Amino acid sequence: MPTKGEKDALTGRETTGHEWDGVRELNTPLPNWWLYTFIATIVFAVGYSVLYPAVPWFTGHTKGVLGYTNRGAVASEIAAAAARQAPILERIRSMELLAIPKDTELFVYAVAGGKAAFADNCVPCHRAGGAGAPGYPMLAGDRWLWGGTLEAIHQTISHGVRNDDPDCRQSAMPRFGLDGMLTAAQIGDVADYVRSLSGNQVSVEAIERGGKIFADNCVVCHGEKGIGNPDVGAPDLTAKVSLYGNDRATLVDVITRARNGSMPSWGQRLDPVTIKMLAIYVHSLGGGK
Amino acid sequence: MSVPAAESSHGESSQDIPFFADRRKVYPRHVRGAVRSIKWAVLIACLAVYYIAPWIRWDRGPGHPDQALLIDMPGRRAYFLNLEIWPQEVYYIAGLLILGAIGLFFVTSLFGRMWCGFTCPQTVWTDLFMWAERLIEGDRMARVRLDQQPLTLAKLGKKLAKHGVWLVIAAATGGAWIMYFNDAPTVTRDLLTAQASTTVYFFVGLFTATTYLLAGWAREQVCTYMCPWPRFQSAMVDDQTLTVTYRGWRGEPRGKHHKGNTWQGRGDCVDCHACVAVCPTGIDIRDGLQLECIGCGLCIDACNEIMDRVERPRGLIGFDTYTNRAAHERGSTAHPRFIRPRTVVYLLILLAAIGGMLAIVLERTTASLTVLADRSPLFVRLSDGSIRNSFVVKIQNKAGIARTFDLRAVGLNTATLQVAEGEVPAVDAAVGVPLLVRPDSVATFHAYVHAPKTGQAQIGFMLIARAREDGESVDYHATFRGPPN
Numbered sequence: 001m002p003t004k005g006e007k008d009a010l011t012g013r014e015t016t017g018h019e020w021d022g023v024r025e026l027n028t029p030l031p032n033w034w035l036y037t038f039i040a041t042i043v044f045a046v047g048y049s050v051l052y053p054a055v056p057w058f059t060g061h062t063k064g065v066l067g068y069t070n071r072g073a074v075a076s077e078i079a080a081a082a083a084r085q086a087p088i089l090e091r092i093r094s095m096e097l098l099a100i101p102k103d104t105e106l107f108v109y110a111v112a113g114g115k116a117a118f119a120d121n122c123v124p125c126h127r128a129g130g131a132g133a134p135g136y137p138m139l140a141g142d143r144w145l146w147g148g149t150l151e152a153i154h155q156t157i158s159h160g161v162r163n164d165d166p167d168c169r170q171s172a173m174p175r176f177g178l179d180g181m182l183t184a185a186q187i188g189d190v191a192d193y194v195r196s197l198s199g200n201q202v203s204v205e206a207i208e209r210g211g212k213i214f215a216d217n218c219v220v221c222h223g224e225k226g227i228g229n230p231d232v233g234a235p236d237l238t239a240k241v242s243l244y245g246n247d248r249a250t251l252v253d254v255i256t257r258a259r260n261g262s263m264p265s266w267g268q269r270l271d272p273v274t275i276k277m278l279a280i281y282v283h284s285l286g287g288g289k
Numbered sequence: 290m291s292v293p294a295a296e297s298s299h300g301e302s303s304q305d306i307p308f309f310a311d312r313r314k315v316y317p318r319h320v321r322g323a324v325r326s327i328k329w330a331v332l333i334a335c336l337a338v339y340y341i342a343p344w345i346r347w348d349r350g351p352g353h354p355d356q357a358l359l360i361d362m363p364g365r366r367a368y369f370l371n372l373e374i375w376p377q378e379v380y381y382i383a384g385l386l387i388l389g390a391i392g393l394f395f396v397t398s399l400f401g402r403m404w405c406g407f408t409c410p411q412t413v414w415t416d417l418f419m420w421a422e423r424l425i426e427g428d429r430m431a432r433v434r435l436d437q438q439p440l441t442l443a444k445l446g447k448k449l450a451k452h453g454v455w456l457v458i459a460a461a462t463g464g465a466w467i468m469y470f471n472d473a474p475t476v477t478r479d480l481l482t483a484q485a486s487t488t489v490y491f492f493v494g495l496f497t498a499t500t501y502l503l504a505g506w507a508r509e510q511v512c513t514y515m516c517p518w519p520r521f522q523s524a525m526v527d528d529q530t531l532t533v534t535y536r537g538w539r540g541e542p543r544g545k546h547h548k549g550n551t552w553q554g555r556g557d558c559v560d561c562h563a564c565v566a567v568c569p570t571g572i573d574i575r576d577g578l579q580l581e582c583i584g585c586g587l588c589i590d591a592c593n594e595i596m597d598r599v600e601r602p603r604g605l606i607g608f609d610t611y612t613n614r615a616a617h618e619r620g621s622t623a624h625p626r627f628i629r630p631r632t633v634v635y636l637l638i639l640l641a642a643i644g645g646m647l648a649i650v651l652e653r654t655t656a657s658l659t660v661l662a663d664r665s666p667l668f669v670r671l672s673d674g675s676i677r678n679s680f681v682v683k684i685q686n687k688a689g690i691a692r693t694f695d696l697r698a699v700g701l702n703t704a705t706l707q708v709a710e711g712e713v714p715a716v717d718a719a720v721g722v723p724l725l726v727r728p729d730s731v732a733t734f735h736a737y738v739h740a741p742k743t744g745q746a747q748i749g750f751m752l753i754a755r756a757r758e759d760g761e762s763v764d765y766h767a768t769f770r771g772p773p774n
Contacts, residue, residue, distance in 0.1 A: 240674040285679075
């Protein structure tokens with residue numbers, strides 16, 4: 001290697017001393033703005049490393065003088081959001097359930113809050129928008145098992161259906177087939193009769209036979225005309241919508257085995273304000289009575 | 290970068306021209322004259338507009354800002370006198386920019402770089418900074434000497450004073466900028482009492498820094514290296530465009546002239562370099578029109594001063610056309626033509642753009658209706674077999690007063706309409722539901738349209754909202770969905 005400080009004869013500039021096949025490289029230093037920016041980034045990096053978590057170590061990492069953590073930042077943001085929401089949530093908490101929809105501001109807030117809580121907790125069964133699925137009631141419709149008033153919906157969400165909550169919605173349809181209360185032929189006739197209630201065409205004989213069996217076994221809960229009874233969760237059989245399906249096979253299956261679906265007691269899982277907002281949201285889906 | 294070590298077939302020019310030339314600092318000399326006076330007037334007018342505009346008050350009624358010009362970022366509104374621009378109308382800004390661009394093309398095709406030399410903020414603020422520099426450090430020669438002498442206490446004092454004044458001007462620039470985005474009196478009080486938001490301080494700081502750097506340090510480099518405009522302005526300039534021109538037919542051959550000597554057989558240019566000394570971009574206009582020339586015309590004033598002194602007619606440098614220059618070389622004269630295809634086309638485009646903007650502004654509605662059908666569920670079957678669809682209805686009320694809109698559904702047989710908000714009972718869809726929308730806001734409603742089953746999967750219908758106060762009506766083509774069988 002040549003000694004340093006060699007000048008290129010042609011340009012008068014220093015060379016780096018590197019030579020390849022007679023071609024020598026001029027020493028062209030970095031522009032100053034580049035160099036200073038580079039130094040500034042080093043200074044920044046040192047400051048950052050001192051202030052913030054930076055260096056990984058066997059037992060974790062350096063914590064930084066500021067004590068900053070991403071989790072802590074998220075927690076404080078959540079706390080700040082909760083603090084912002086607190087006043088309006090307190091108004092919803094303290095206000096009578098039925099009075100909330102009359103206050104447009106609270107109603108809009110409760111529907112939005114209820115929608116979020118619904119998406120987190122209810123959508124797996126009841127589907128987005130309360131569209132429902134076989135066995136899981138549609139909440140956007142007008143047919144309610146346990147009542148469609150705001151208070152009834154609130155009660156159902158709070159304590160659920162057929163669970164270990166002492167205040168839950170409780171009732172049991174008998175297993176007419178499995179327990180030998182009706183024969184398979186009788187169940188078929190009842191199924192035909194029930195189908196006729198919602199306007200389906202079935203044979204006159206089946207209606208006659210099924211009607212008798214219905215009167216003997218079903219009217220206690222479903223009523224003489226089959227319009228149901230929300231006190232015991234007995235569905236309206238005259239409606240043109242159904243919970244499990246309206247074809248004969250499904251009805252036979254339901255009467256034979258009795259489905260007796262259940263729903264958790266959300267009062268044990270969610271706070272009262274959320275349940276109020278959920279009730280208002282479900283009631284607002286269009287089917288509220 | 291590598292060069293052959295041995296002597297080679299290098300051309301002379303590549304040895305003379307370095308790969309990178311360091312900036313030669315420009316020390317423009319002060320000059321007096323007609324152009325300079327116009328430039329001062331334009332400078333004062335531009336600064337006055339910039340500083341006064343946000344303080345103009347404009348009454349819009351209670352609950353609305355009373356600032357004539359305001360861009361309210363958190364509120365998502367821009368106010369321009371009586372016009373209130375919502376975010377979805379941001380194309381107004383695009384329209385203004387188009388007007389600005391076409392206007393610039395038009396002026397440039399007529400008079401060259403008028404914008405650059407007189408009104409560009411870079412020029413205005415650089416002028417302002419040079420004025421402060423001259424007051425503190427003196428004129429051209431004093432500044433050159435000051436920079437060459439070693440650092441003394443006096444020099445340090447002058448430099449500190451200059452940069453201090455520059456920073457104050459820069460801070461005032463940044464401080465005024467944020468007034469277009471905040472209520473001017475409020476934000477001024479907050480700034481002075483150190484109570485303004487971090488955002489405000491950040492932007493004041495940002496614009497202080499950029500003003501200080503661009504007008505104090507970068508100066509003509511912004512025009513020659515950073516600004517795209519000089520690069521493509523040649524597309525607007527043609528032979529008939531008035532540009533700052535050295536009238537070589539009068540000036541050449543140039544040379545020193547002593548009092549009493551004859552002017553016969555020589556040009557008027559006495560090669561005094563006054564035009565070079567006053568040039569803010571440090572060029573020699575006698576080399577012809579060049580990219581660095583911002584068309585400020587200060588060399589005209591400088592040359593006129595000298596021509597007066599040597600008792601020759603003024604106007605050796607002046608605004609002139611290339612055609613006239615070429616004509617003089619042939620021994621004739623050519624007057625500039627202002628009406629030519631290029632200027633006419635620019636003017637027509639400009640008028641069309643103005644007309645379009647006016648039409649948009651005049652046809653601006655104060656209400657709009659947006660309807661979004663719920664997709665889960667698409668439709669609901671009810672106990673009696675009928676069908677219900679739900680819609681999210683948004684009504685925009687851009688008026689300054691609260692209005693009640695009657696929402697109707699037209700085109701469905703025996704339909705009913707219900708709105709979740711306010712517990713409105715179901716009514717005949719053709720009669721409508723009254724919905725109150727607060728002034729200057731968007732209200733969201735959940736509407737339920739209920740109709741008998743038809744067996745059609747889709748039926749088109751109209752949702753119409755009509756304001757009771759002024760009869761303004763907006764509509765939306767919606768679709769009613771049901772089971773296809």
